[in-house]
Amino acid sequence: MKSLIYGYGITGKSFERYLKKKKVAYDIFDQNIPEYSIKLDLNNYKNILCSPGINADEFDHLQASNKVLTDIDIFFEEDNSIKIGITGTNGKSTTCFHLAQLLKQEFGVNLIGNFGNPVLDDINNGNEYSIIELSSFQLHKMKKNKLDFGVLLNIEPDHLDYHKDFLSYKAAKERILSANKSSQENDPYLLFEWITKRKCKKTKLKNLPYRYQFISKNIINDSKSTNTSSLKYAISNANMFFQDDYILICCGDPKKENFPKLEISGPAKILIYGNHAKQIDACISHPNKNLFDDANLLLEYLQNKSIFSNILFSPGFPSGLDYKNFEERGDDFNNLIYNLKK
Known part of the structure; x- marks a missing residue:
């Protein structure tokens, strides 16, 4: 058949x-x-x-x-590598990326799953370790957890449009803890030691693009911010770094968190743009907000106001109807800043 x-x-x-x-x-x-x-x-x-x-x-x-x-079920059954699963509401891609850099100093490593290649493309390719970023969707759908190591970084409300409520989302995330061995550690060096039973020498780790990335001394591209907990984290850091003297730019679709209510303090002004701008406006409480239908109108506003000050681009929501993914969104913001500088 x-x-x-x-x-x-x-x-x-x-x-x-x-x-x-x-x-x-x-x-x-x-x-x-x-x-x-x-x-x-x-x-x-x-x-x-x-x-x-x-x-x-x-x-x-x-x-x-x-x-x-699912592809995870097949990979668990057929692949012979040591399988490390990592999940969390925030930080899972960065943790996977950092841990892969450390392991690659000594071993062959697949970086696969929700981040990297699809798992089926790397079945039994000779690498000793497979680091698998696992989303709540994947964890919910997998039949049985056959990970050698499972890591749960954190849990905050997310993907409530799929899971219907926080308890269901939390239950899906926590399935990773039924791995052969499990941890809630987020330090890649300590994870390396836990997995390999030996210490790893300190090295300069590369970071992924659009994760609170400084594209200039006063502009941060945090396009990877796809939920309100990551937005709050970015605002907290920006408040300290910019001393509350900055503009926050948001966009995206707030549906997946059931249109959460947010009181934001710190930024002097919030600029909201895109197809979901009115929905975000209804979610965010702040005394100084401006809405724009698209990025071009946002750019026009910034040019007319001669605004080129401290800027935090931390959308706070997934791309929705505005972009294919956070990478395209991050690229578009970089282009907007380039055009603003002209």
Whole structure:
């Protein structure tokens, strides 16, 4: 019987590459892609290979068939590397990236999952360790935790549009603690020692772009800020660094946290732009706010006001209808600043 790829995004396409290598016939379903949107009879398939972005209710419906597998399930069953899973509301990509740098000084390392390559692209490629960034979606959908090491960094409300409430989100995140060994440590050096049983010499670690990144001495690009806890963290740091003399720029879709209410103090002014500007405005309490339909109008405002002072770009929400992802958003902000300097 054929396999069914359910969802044809990044993970779905990695399923396709995997099945082609295995010489397994398959069909594709994705309700958002017209050519693959025709409903199929699930009974006609040996298994259903489900992408992490499929919503929880739809996933529960698929689960009734007892045929559902995720890429994480397959990787756990087939890959022979030592598997380190890392999750948390904030900081998981940076922790994965830093730990990978330390391990790569001595070992072959895969940096995969929600950050890096899809896991199926690196099955049994000869590397000794696999560092897997795991989202709450992936943890919710995996059948069994077969990690050698599981790391839970922190938990704050997030993805409530998927999980419906904080307790369900928390339960999904905490599934990582059922690994063979688990920790809540966030220091990459201490994680290295925990995993390898030996100390690691200190080294200058590279940071990922758009994580509270200074693009000049007075402008911070924190495009990776995709939730309110990361926004609060950025504001706290900016308040100390800029002494409350700065502009905060926000954008994104507040739906995933059920439109949270925020009282913000510190920035002298908040500029909000994009397709979701009015929704963000309703969420944020601050005496000095301006709204713009898009980044071009924001740029025009900054140019007309001759504003080129301390700026924190920390969106606080996922990209929504404005951008494909936080990387594109970060690039766009850098271009905006470049045009402002002209």
